[in-house]
Amino acid sequence: MSIPVVKVAVIGGSAIIGSGFPVEFSGVEVIEDDMTHDTPFGPSAPFTHASVDGLEFLYVPFHGITPEIRNTEPDSASERLFYVLLRAGVKKIIGCALCGSTNRLLDPADVVIPDGFVDYTTKRAQSLTRSLRAKGVETESIMYRLHQALCPTLSSLLVEGSKEAGFPRVFSRGTVGVAEGPRLESPSEIRLRYTEAGIDVVTMNLVPEVYFAREIGACYAALELVSNYGEGLVSTEWSGPEAFKEFQRRWARPSAEAILWALRRLDPDDDGCGCSTHRWRSIIT
Ligand SMILES: [Zn+2]
Numbered sequence: 001m002s003i004p005v006v007k008v009a010v011i012g013g014s015a016i017i018g019s020g021f022p023v024e025f026s027g028v029e030v031i032e033d034d035m036t037h038d039t040p041f042g043p044s045a046p047f048t049h050a051s052v053d054g055l056e057f058l059y060v061p062f063h064g065i066t067p068e069i070r071n072t073e074p075d076s077a078s079e080r081l082f083y084v085l086l087r088a089g090v091k092k093i094i095g096c097a098l099c100g101s102t103n104r105l106l107d108p109a110d111v112v113i114p115d116g117f118v119d120y121t122t123k124r125a126q127s128l129t130r131s132l133r134a135k136g137v138e139t140e141s142i143m144y145r146l147h148q149a150l151c152p153t154l155s156s157l158l159v160e161g162s163k164e165a166g167f168p169r170v171f172s173r174g175t176v177g178v179a180e181g182p183r184l185e186s187p188s189e190i191r192l193r194y195t196e197a198g199i200d201v202v203t204m205n206l207v208p209e210v211y212f213a214r215e216i217g218a219c220y221a222a223l224e225l226v227s228n229y230g231e232g233l234v235s236t237e238w239s240g241p242e243a244f245k246e247f248q249r250r251w252a253r254p255s256a257e258a259i260l261w262a263l264r265r266l267d268p269d270d271d272g273c274g275c276s277t278h279r280w281r282s283i284i285t
Contacts, residue, residue, distance in 0.1 A: 146214065
């Protein structure tokens with residue numbers, strides 16, 4: 001199936017699993033569902049091509065990860081997913097995830113729209129360009145800065161959208177630590193690696209999305225929803241999967257509504273944020 005030309009994408013994550021996004025929300029029209037695309041890394045996860053109030057967007061659930069597609073190299077979910085977004089010509093990307101608090105002031109159901117991150121991952125693809133070249137696909141070599149890794153315009157729309165969706169507390173800045181996973185962290189790791197380093201929340205899937213978005217010249221912002229305390233931060237007494245399930249039942253739909261609120265108001269052609277100027281053709285090819 002050929003990749004449609006679309007300027008906006010939503011990369012689903014644990015924050016909206018079970019919400020029915022996007023098909024079960026009013027105002028959303030599905031143009032094409034269950035679209036799997038061939039990529040140099042293998043078939044992609046199934047995409048949905050939809051529109052809301054006339055704005056077309058692509059949606060892929062859970063970071064493009066499936067039982068067959070892992071988030072680690074080689075042929076990772078992000079390499080496949082961003083190949084599709086590159087070919088589609090996507091310029092604005094919204095991501096989302098559940099996260100653990102590593103700042104003692106944060107509680108479950110707080111939303112953080114981050115303005116910074118620290119990458120602790122060890123097995124993720126680092127460059128879409130390099131991955132494509134390794135597959136024999138000729139592509140421009142891109143160098144970029146990350147002083148404004150998260151788009152301020154998209155982020156402010158997510159802040160407003162989260163408030164409108166009814167979250168009790170919404171933070172317009174914060175630093176995300178990205179863990180390799182898939183295990184959760186030990187109390188010592190939470191304290192030494194995250195809390196004492198000034199990191200506010202820990203999650204597993206902001207990387208490499210945030211790099212690859214810059215590499216393809218797209219703005220990127222993410223909604224991070226605190227679902228639990230980092231181990232040892234406040235108390236070690238939480239009940240695991242059941243608590244997560246209950247939490248998701250309560251907050252998955254408001255998370256999706258926050259994203260839809262932002263989609264309804266974003267201008268896919270607005271480049272006033274300057275994100276696209278922070279990348280250039282590399283002198284080293
Ligand atoms: Zn931007």
